[in-house]
Amino acid sequence: MRDPLGDDYAMRLMGLWILLIFSATAAFAEAPLSVKATPLLLQQIKVIAIGEGEVQDSLRLPARVELDQQRVARIGATVTGRITETQAVLGQDVRKGERLAMLNSTELGVAQSAYLKTTSQVNLHRMAASRAKRLFASDVIPAAEMQERESVLTESEVDLRTATDQLRVLGMGDADLARLSKEKTIHSMLPITATIAGTIVERTVTVGQVVQPADALFTVADLSHVWVVAELPEQQAHWVHKGDEASVTIPSLPDQEQNGRLVYVADMVDPSTRTVTVHMDIPNPKRIFKPQMLATLVIRKQSAQELVLPESAVIRVDDRDHVFVQTSADEFTLRPVKLGIRDGEIRRVLGGLQQGEKVVVEGSFHLNNERQRKELG
Structure with a gap:
């Protein structure tokens, strides 16, 4: 037979252990993550009092050059028939209404x-x-x-x-x-003509080919303007709006940085990539920007006076931003902070710090190693 008193004693003992574990965990969580620096470690540490500075939040995104879809026409036949001649070739500049091919139908x-x-x-x-x-x-x-x-x-x-x-x-x-x-x-011959002025960037037809009204035979694009297209992570979609200032750099054209504004920000998130598409329009009178070139799009916000922090002060702990705040001459506390997007070498402080507080801007790595060593000990 089982001893009910023994079972009761075991359950009470287990409850006591659980209470002790939770108490210890809570005490550890509430304890400040502080470390006292040795004189040798103090020599490797630089501390400053944080204050306000002019910041301009920016976001860098990988991008690509694409055709301006508002300046593109895909031209086909309006009736089923056989192509008897073609006058247009790839790269040819055409006028609106110019004949590109002839169709016998x-x-x-x-x-x-x-x-x-x-x-x-x-x-x-x-x-x-x-x-x-x-x-x-x-x-x-x-x-x-x-x-x-x-x-x-x-x-x-x-x-x-x-x-x-x-x-x-x-x-x-x-x-x-x-x-x-x-x-x-x-007259069963029908001309196929350009519907816009531009350059033939694609041709998919040959003489003798039988075509249908659904077939795109020529693609004509006005290359005087192109789009720079980037995919914005949905977590940052709230930060970007149509009309925001932006600039684009292209690795293959290092001396051709272009400034402008966003002309389009998608209203929907792509469910497969979890991103929002953004477009910037850039003039291309000399046609040096070619579709499918790789680029970098930088989106900027208007500068303002904000509480700022040097990037060198920030360390990542448990996938969060932290800084070491000086609490006495040789004591420092690790504190989580909420920071804005990086602007050069500074970060905007969104929460966790007050103006005038002293933070470590050099030597945070050594302090964190010392803290971890004592924590393990």
Whole structure:
């Protein structure tokens, strides 16, 4: 049989041990993380009283040069057909409306034929309706017959508008429609033209190739401006806004630093990378900035007077920023602090320190080693 008194004694003993452990842990957590420096260690330590200074928070991000998507056109055929000739080559500068290639399309020929037939029907029904009005005015035919002929005319005019819209969708303009109506000759050749002025940066078509309306045959880009694109970690997304000052440097162009402002900050976080996309626009009149170049984007905030701390004073303990604060001539306490983004060699103090407090700016590493040694001892 089990001894209930023994079980009770064991449980009380275990509870006492747990209480002692928690008490010791709490006492250790509440104890100041202090260290007393030896005379030799004091010689390696430099202490200053922190104060205010002019800071400009900045953030450096890896970036890349990309095309300005508002200045890019992907040009394709408006109808299924076969390419019979191409005039455009990679790197060529083109004007808006300039012909890039020619397309032969039986679909276009069928649509033109339907347009001409419908035009002819409209003309016939228009004459019939006009004749019916004259006959009705002379009491030769009843009103019902005149209305019937007018109804047929209306239906044919609807068919003509449909055929006209179809030709416009297939790429024919007003001048082409006027020529077709005048000459009444089917032309199955259709030019593929540039929709914007710029440079051909991509071409995916050859003579004899059969293309569909969904195919992008040419990409034309205005390279007078390009984007610098960077991915901002979501933890810092609140810190960046459209219009913030920024600068960009490109390793392959060391003497071409560009200053400007952010023109776009995404409103959504990319779920796969947990980042927010930002864009900076830079002028590129000489085309020295080429898409896909690697770059560094620096985002800056307006400078202000803030409580600051030298970067050399900061040490990382348990993945947090700490500094050693002098509490007496030879005693120093490790204190956690909240700091802003690094600006050169200084950090803005967000919490944990007051103006005038003395902190170690040289020798923190040796002090922390001494603290750890005593803690282990």
